[in-house]
Amino acid sequence: MACTNFKGRKGVWRFTKPLLKSGLKMEIELRLYATLVKYAEKNKIPQFSTVELEEGLILANLLEKFGILREHVRIAMVNGKRAELNQVLRDGDRVGLFPPVGGG
16 A cells, blocks of 8 residues: 655655565656656656666656656656556556646
């Protein structure tokens, strides 16, 4: 069960435990778009990269791991489908994160 405590800076969701504690690793493809590219640079990873994570994490844990503020993500996609923050990630998943956009 994921811990849904919210701690720390405003806008950062702190999930203190992964959904499952298996100790196994998984690889996901992480794609950051538009203004979210700054998080790739901050974490010294490419904008489109394969990252290794503990198996059983949820999407909110991924945001926390890379220091991505929830308010900076408008749409999250997993394998081409819209996803909620409580979605369990699986080995081989492709995650795309998109910021809110403006314009006129």
